[in-house]
Amino acid sequence: MNDLWLWLFGLVALISLAVFLFPMISLFPKPALAPKKLELPPKQLPAEEMAEEISPVLPQRVQEEILLPHHYGVSRLVAVAKDPRWLYAYWEVSATTQQEFIKKYGQDEWHNSRPVLRVYDVTGLNESNSLTGHSFQEIYIDPFADNWFIQVGQPERSFILELGRLLTNGIYVRLLISNKVSTPRDSISPRLDENWMWLEGLYPNPSNWCYGTSSGMLAGREEQNKN
Incomplete structure (x- = not known):
């Protein structure tokens, strides 16, 4: 009997507590949920227009005119002065020149011979004896090179270059001759203007x-x- 009274007392206490707390809960409304962000469709970029701006499509004739060829099919050796002590040379050995060498010395000699740059000091010499020179130096270059920086170390001197090949038997064969080039002075000019x-x-x-x-x-x- 005592247990029944206890159960009844507990039930009445729970009901009273619920009646007391319900008005207080209603005073604090639930926070409003933020509206869900609308997902915009991805922006469609004009792919063709952007491609034309970055890499415009040019007519085939214009593309051929813009592209510079790596070789021109002309044998030549050009020398320029980089500064008072250095020269720069670039060259091209055409297929015709190569075939003439192979016809005279053979295919094996073309592959086994060593390419050489000869630098002649021709300061003060005329064209007739320019290739004899006061002196010359030989530079062994890479077989696949088509340009080279040359340290001459002499300002105010004139030079002529030769591109050739050194055969397996030690004979030197000349292929190309360059223009005459002169290095500038490495000091202030001593000349004074009389004006x-x-x-x-x-x-x-x-x-x-x-x-x-x-x-x-x-x-x-x-x-x-x-x-």
Whole structure:
């Protein structure tokens, strides 16, 4: 009997607690949920227009004119002065020149011979004996190279280059001859222009020298007229 009274008392307490708390819960409304962000469809880029801006489609004729060929089919050796102590050379050995070499010396010699650059110092020499030179140096180059930097170490000198091949028996065969090139000086020119005068000769009195002012110039002219 006592247990029944306890159960009834507990049930009444729970009901009273619920009745007391329900008004308090209703005073605090639930926070409103943020509206769900609308998903916009992905922006469609004009693929063809963008491609034309980055890499415009040119007519075939224009593309052929823009592209520079790696070879021109002309045998030549060109030398230029890089600075007072260095030269730069570039060359091309055409198929015709190569076939002439193979016809005379054989296919094996073309593959087994060593390409050589000869640098002749021809300062003050005329064209008739320029290839004898005061002296020359040999530079063994890479078989696949078509340009080379050459250290001559001599300012104000003239040079002519040769491109050849050194055969397996030690014979040197010349293929190409370059233009004549001269290295510039590595100092200030000693020449003075006679059209210009020193300021001391025009205005002997330093107090009358003009440094960008008209008054000084007039004073200098007056001093010159007095003299």
